[in-house]
Amino acid sequence: MSSGAASHTMSGHDHIHPEPKSFLAKYIFSHDHKVIAKQFLWFGLVWLLIGGFMAMLIRWQLANPGLPFPLVGEWLYPRSGGVIPPDSYNTLFTMHGTIMIFLGLTPVLIGAFGNFCIPLMIGARDMIFPTLNMLSFWTLVPGGLVAFYSLFVPLGGSEAGWTAYPTLSTTVGTPGSGETLWAIAVFLIGASSIMGGINYITTIIRLRAPGMTWTKLPLTVWGLLFTAILNVLFLPVIGSAMILMVLDRVFGTAFFLPATLSQGGGGDPILYQHLFWIFGHPEVYILILPAWGIVADLLSFFARKPAFGYKITVGAMAAVTILSAVVYGHHMFTTGMTAMLGESFMLLTMIISVPGEILFFNWLHTLWRGSLRTTTAMWFAMGVIFVFGLGGLTGIYLATISTDIYLHDTYFVVGHFHLTMAASALFGAFAGIYFWFPKLFGRMLGEKLGKLHFWATIVPLTIVFCTMFASGWAGMPRRYYDHTDNPHTAALQHYNVITTWAAFVLGAAQLLFAWNFIRSVAAGRKAVQNPWEVGTLEWTIPSPAPYYNFKTIPEVHTGPHEFSHPALKDRDWIPQTERLPATT
Amino acid sequence: MSTAPLAAASVAPGQPPATESLRTTTDRRLGMALFLGSWTMAFGTLLLSFLVVRRHEEVWPPEGVVLPSMPLAWTATAILVLSSLAAHRAVAGARRDAARWRSWWGLALVTGLAFAWLQSALWLQVWSGGGRPADGLYASIFYALTWFHAAHVACGLVALAWVAVQAGRGRCGPARLSPLLNAATFWHFVGVVWLVLFLVFLVL
Numbered sequence: 001m002s003s004g005a006a007s008h009t010m011s012g013h014d015h016i017h018p019e020p021k022s023f024l025a026k027y028i029f030s031h032d033h034k035v036i037a038k039q040f041l042w043f044g045l046v047w048l049l050i051g052g053f054m055a056m057l058i059r060w061q062l063a064n065p066g067l068p069f070p071l072v073g074e075w076l077y078p079r080s081g082g083v084i085p086p087d088s089y090n091t092l093f094t095m096h097g098t099i100m101i102f103l104g105l106t107p108v109l110i111g112a113f114g115n116f117c118i119p120l121m122i123g124a125r126d127m128i129f130p131t132l133n134m135l136s137f138w139t140l141v142p143g144g145l146v147a148f149y150s151l152f153v154p155l156g157g158s159e160a161g162w163t164a165y166p167t168l169s170t171t172v173g174t175p176g177s178g179e180t181l182w183a184i185a186v187f188l189i190g191a192s193s194i195m196g197g198i199n200y201i202t203t204i205i206r207l208r209a210p211g212m213t214w215t216k217l218p219l220t221v222w223g224l225l226f227t228a229i230l231n232v233l234f235l236p237v238i239g240s241a242m243i244l245m246v247l248d249r250v251f252g253t254a255f256f257l258p259a260t261l262s263q264g265g266g267g268d269p270i271l272y273q274h275l276f277w278i279f280g281h282p283e284v285y286i287l288i289l290p291a292w293g294i295v296a297d298l299l300s301f302f303a304r305k306p307a308f309g310y311k312i313t314v315g316a317m318a319a320v321t322i323l324s325a326v327v328y329g330h331h332m333f334t335t336g337m338t339a340m341l342g343e344s345f346m347l348l349t350m351i352i353s354v355p356g357e358i359l360f361f362n363w364l365h366t367l368w369r370g371s372l373r374t375t376t377a378m379w380f381a382m383g384v385i386f387v388f389g390l391g392g393l394t395g396i397y398l399a400t401i402s403t404d405i406y407l408h409d410t411y412f413v414v415g416h417f418h419l420t421m422a423a424s425a426l427f428g429a430f431a432g433i434y435f436w437f438p439k440l441f442g443r444m445l446g447e448k449l450g451k452l453h454f455w456a457t458i459v460p461l462t463i464v465f466c467t468m469f470a471s472g473w474a475g476m477p478r479r480y481y482d483h484t485d486n487p488h489t490a491a492l493q494h495y496n497v498i499t500t501w502a503a504f505v506l507g508a509a510q511l512l513f514a515w516n517f518i519r520s521v522a523a524g525r526k527a528v529q530n531p532w533e534v535g536t537l538e539w540t541i542p543s544p545a546p547y548y549n550f551k552t553i554p555e556v557h558t559g560p561h562e563f564s565h566p567a568l569k570d571r572d573w574i575p576q577t578e579r580l581p582a583t584t
Numbered sequence: 585m586s587t588a589p590l591a592a593a594s595v596a597p598g599q600p601p602a603t604e605s606l607r608t609t610t611d612r613r614l615g616m617a618l619f620l621g622s623w624t625m626a627f628g629t630l631l632l633s634f635l636v637v638r639r640h641e642e643v644w645p646p647e648g649v650v651l652p653s654m655p656l657a658w659t660a661t662a663i664l665v666l667s668s669l670a671a672h673r674a675v676a677g678a679r680r681d682a683a684r685w686r687s688w689w690g691l692a693l694v695t696g697l698a699f700a701w702l703q704s705a706l707w708l709q710v711w712s713g714g715g716r717p718a719d720g721l722y723a724s725i726f727y728a729l730t731w732f733h734a735a736h737v738a739c740g741l742v743a744l745a746w747v748a749v750q751a752g753r754g755r756c757g758p759a760r761l762s763p764l765l766n767a768a769t770f771w772h773f774v775g776v777v778w779l780v781l782f783l784v785f786l787v788l
Contacts, residue, residue: 128611128615129615132615194622197618197622198615198618198619198622199615201618202611202614202615202618205614206607206610206611206614232618232621232622233621233622233625234625235622236622236623236625236626236629237625237626237629239626240626240627240629240630240633241629243728243732244630244633244728247717247724247727247728247731251717251718251727252716252717252718253717253718253723253724253727253728254637254718254720254721254724255633255637255724255728259640266637266640266641266720266721267637267640267721267724268636268637268640271633271636271637274636275629275632275633278629
């Protein structure tokens with residue numbers, strides 16, 4: 001150990017706080033980033049199940065219009081004999097989207113992995129603002145409760161889609177408190193993420209261990225940093241939009257109500273679309289950036305090779321972050337914007353695909369001629385390459401105005417965003433869970449069940465969403481209750497049937513994961529300190545991580561991806577705290 | 585190499601230390617800067633929204649709306665500016681450990697409360713004149729703007745009051761500046777936002 005104590009300008013950060021003693025302090029209002037990470041993880045996984053079940057209901061109705069949902073239908077919808085009523089169907093697709101994005105993926109990828117990985121990977125004892133961290137989780141919980149409660153109010157939950165466009169989302173289009181509560185829930189969830197974002201950025205800038213330079217940071221941390229920047233800058237935009245919507249609905253203001261619709265009107269519904277998508281487009285990058293970072297790291301780890309093009313990968317993530325602010329108009333091509341404005345958005349949208357393509361090739365090049373260790377985490381990381389490739393390519397059709405005018409609001413769009421967002425981000429989350437499970441819980445997730453989970457997921461998932469490209473191309477509109485009630489879409493019903501069968505297999509496969517997760521937390525094989533033999537700092541401490549993380553703050557000398565270095569003699573990896581032997 | 589013992593640190597749990605290192609001050613200032621970046625985006629969004637919907641009315645202010653009292657509004661603005669100046673004086677004094685910096689902080693708090701009182705008087709004046717949020721665009725913007733700003737004034741006043749209490753107990757001051765700096769910065773932000781909104785919508 002070096003005696004460079006003078007380098008410790010971290011006064012106040014390298015002493016160890018006493019361990020919390022009471023049940024409340026340890027498990028409920030914990031200030032420990034690892035406990036908060038687990039809170040986010042459990043929260044997000046439960047909501048992913050709820051949102052996933054809603055998808056099963058949606059798919060059932062589409063393939064079997066008018067038939068009662070099996071087993072629990074009568075209990076869920078007693079007044080219609082188990083058949084999903086049209087207004088409930090609208091609520092289902094609205095809440096499915098809202099839940100999966102805000103209450104599922106965000107808590108798992110950003111809340112759980114951000115909290116768990118950042119301090120450990122940069123060599124810190126905790127986040128820089130632990131109380132803010134605790135508040136971030138406890139602001140999310142009321143958001144979830146409000147969203148859940150909104151389903152049970154007299155006129156039902158929000159039916160206006162997760163995008164909630166006026167005038168459908170005004171009191172004229174959607175009376176009742178369901179929509180208002182939805183807006184409040186989104187506001188609270190956004191506030192939670194802003195708090196988290198401030199914490200992550202400040203922690204990464206200020207608490208890196210000595211020697212942990214920007215070019216030695218794991219790519220997971222880079223991805224989370226860019227996500228946090230986008231969160232801090234763009235969540236306030238939708239927060240303001242939600243406030244204006246609540247003011248319109250509760251106090252009768254006229255921001256989104258056109259003059260034709262009410263006496264006090266005079267506002268602009270399209271204004272809402274601008275506000276929503278100024279946030280909404282960066283949001284999709286918020287969801288994917290952590291997954292990109294995790295994938296870039298894991299591919300290197302399990303190919304036993306340096307991550308190809310580390311600096312270019314960081315540059316590509318930065319480019320996406322900056323460009324994400326100026327492409328949002330591609331969600332609004334059908335609103336009648338001028339040709340020049342439309343073409344500008346089209347060009348910028350095509351440009352933003354280039355950094356994604358660069359990442360894709362960097363990943364492939366990392367794999368090329370590597371010694372692949374095909375663990376479940378690696379399978380999911382490689383799976384991201386596949387699904388993101390497919391989903392990303394279809395984005396080009398949607399970036400092009402001429403094809404987008406036709407494909408807007410069809411299943412083509414649904415297929416595109418599920419592959420890029422749901423599949424890619426979700427696979428990134430799964431990869432991260434399989435990878436960091438040993439450090440989180442001190443046990444291993446079952447690998448056999450894991451691999452079964454992977455294959456039972458990726459095969460039906462590809463069928464589900466690629467079928468949507470076909471049906472969307474044929475003109476099948478989204479957000480319809482029943483495609484069989486008119487001859488044009490009735491001719492496409494077979495697509496619905498295929499998609500639903502595959503979706504049910506996909507849904508069942510996730511129960512495999514749920515079972516594996518719970519069983520392994522309770523009784524999985526005990527994990528060693530570094531089961532994956534990788535060099536990042538979290539693997540230099542025991543599994544599970546002790547409450548103080550590092551007994552002494554580490555000093556970093558090496559990058560995170562130094563695998564198979566010629567100077568390494570008896571092993572193909574080296575911890576970041578050691579120096580590479582001199583190659584003489 | 586730090587061999588800090590695993591046992592308890594030197595401060596009792598739950599009590600903030602009365603001093604902080606320059607590093608910690610910088611940490612907290614950075615957090616505050618990011619926080620204000622967020623709020624700038626929020627107010628910027630509202631400003632954009634107001635500007636867009638205002639263009640729907642040819643005549644501004646529209647005919648028949650209940651206008652807020654300009655003398656009242658100007659007075660409130662002046663009081664808020666004075667409050668920021670007092671806070672600035674207090675912080676500058678605290679940095680130098682000058683004698684009466686706490687008094688200037690108290691003045692900032694009092695004038696801040698005066699602003700809130702004047703703002704309530706403005707609402708009362710418009711409301712009793714028959715002005716309601718559902719009246720149309722002008723009323724929508726007036727109420728939304730002032731309510732949103734008022735929420736931040738409330739938070740700012742709580743921060744000023746909390747710092748005043750902590751300063752009285754010696755828990756923050758020249759040796760521990762970040763609570764003062766951050767509360768003052770937030771208060772200046774609230775003041776600047778008011779100036780922008782006031783100028784754009786009530787004057788122009």
